[in-house]
Amino acid sequence: MLAQPALAEEWRFNNFLPETRPESAQIDKFAQDVNTALADRDFSIEVYHGGSLGIPNTDLLRVVPTGAVEMSLMWSNYLGRDAPELGSVFVQGAISTVDELKSVLPVAQEIYTEAYDDWDITTVGFVAIPTLSVSVFCRNEPVNTLEQLRDVKLRVWAREQVETFTKLGVAAQIIPQEETYVALRTGVVDCALYPALYASTISLQEVTKYASFLYPMASAPYTIGVQDALWESTDPAIKDAITAAADDLWERTNQYDADIENEMAAREKLSEQGIVWGEDFPQADREQFVEAVSETWAMLAEEAGGEALDYRARMLEALGR
CATH class of the missing domain: 3.40.190.170 (Bacterial extracellular solute-binding protein, family 7)
Known part of the structure; x- marks a missing residue:
């Protein structure tokens, strides 16, 4: 019998932000970087903007752990119904300067990684929001x-x-x-x-x-989340490509010099x-x-x-x- 070719694997990236937002362009670049790095492995990420997958951003702690979508942008301030403790990390208006923001970002990223892990969600990257x-x-x-x-x-x-x-x-x-x-x-x-x-x-x-x-x-940074079981079962080479692209995404967005301009x-x-x-x-x-x-x-x-x-x-x- 002839061997059947393996089916190409596509991960859907749920992005609740409008496609016109600057962060959405950065997420598109992230997906493009992953797809380029894995062009020879029949793996790709397809970004769905503006909630086009029909997933309310308030439901993500219930949806992502099921694997119903492979990857999603998440923002802690939308998730207070299911995880009220996340509302105590960044409160709108409590942090107002770039210096304050830079001092708390490493702590916030650590907290979010811990918190999402409790929901069986692996944090694979972050997207910074301008001041x-x-x-x-x-x-x-x-x-x-x-x-x-x-x-x-x-x-x-x-x-x-x-x-x-x-x-x-x-x-x-x-x-x-x-x-x-x-x-x-x-x-x-x-x-x-x-x-x-x-x-x-x-x-x-x-x-x-x-x-x-x-x-x-x-603001609190956005988190990119993947179901724990899916991430654990993913080929190491794919994980490395996603992590590298996510690191580049954070480096590009974690910049604030032009915010006032x-x-x-x-x-x-x-x-x-x-x-x-x-x-x-x-x-x-x-x-x-x-x-x-x-x-x-x-x-x-x-x-x-x-x-x-x-x-x-x-x-x-x-x-x-």
Whole structure:
């Protein structure tokens, strides 16, 4: 009998970010690097952007361990329903400078690797997120004070933001980025919290008219996860190619020198598309926000208990606080 040729193996990479995001281009480059390195082994990675595989980003701790998708981008701040302790690692707004970010990243990566391992997920790489300037984008009128913000319905993307704004008397609700455009267009919310750098990737300029800067933010890195059993059974040469490409991906994205320049360029482009940039939120309001963030961080850690307290303590130690 003639031997049958081995079937080519393809791993699907679930990327919940829009294809237009800069990180998505970097993930495409990662897949291309792996595919090039393994061109003679009938192995490839195919990236599916924007949640096109139909997997909610909040369900990834339930889906990835089953092997239903071979590889996925994961972000701890979306996973609080199943792993509330992950919300105590990076709280939005608690880390605001590049120096602070660099001091905590090695600790955060160590924590995420440990935490995902408990869910039978192997961490094979990380994708850094630029330091961001978070603004309030509004439909009908400019909003650039906390007093004004208390009179509108605000879209946010994580529970800690809901808790922080609640402390400030602001009505905030979580709306996934893929639903934000429609929520603004239909009036479900009046304003949306969003970084200017990414605003055009979901066409905020089409459904909002005004924007004002509120706070700087350094974010938790994205993690690339693979089911433990799949990773353990993978050919060592394939693992080496994936690891090498992931190391290059981290090196490319873990750069922050151009963040301010990119922010200003994004604002200028949005202005050309019709967004009116108002005054920044007053310093006193921003100080109130930071104080509320600090309270939220402590509250979430206490609420989750156990490992959450340890995670926060390790981060605070790295920050020298």
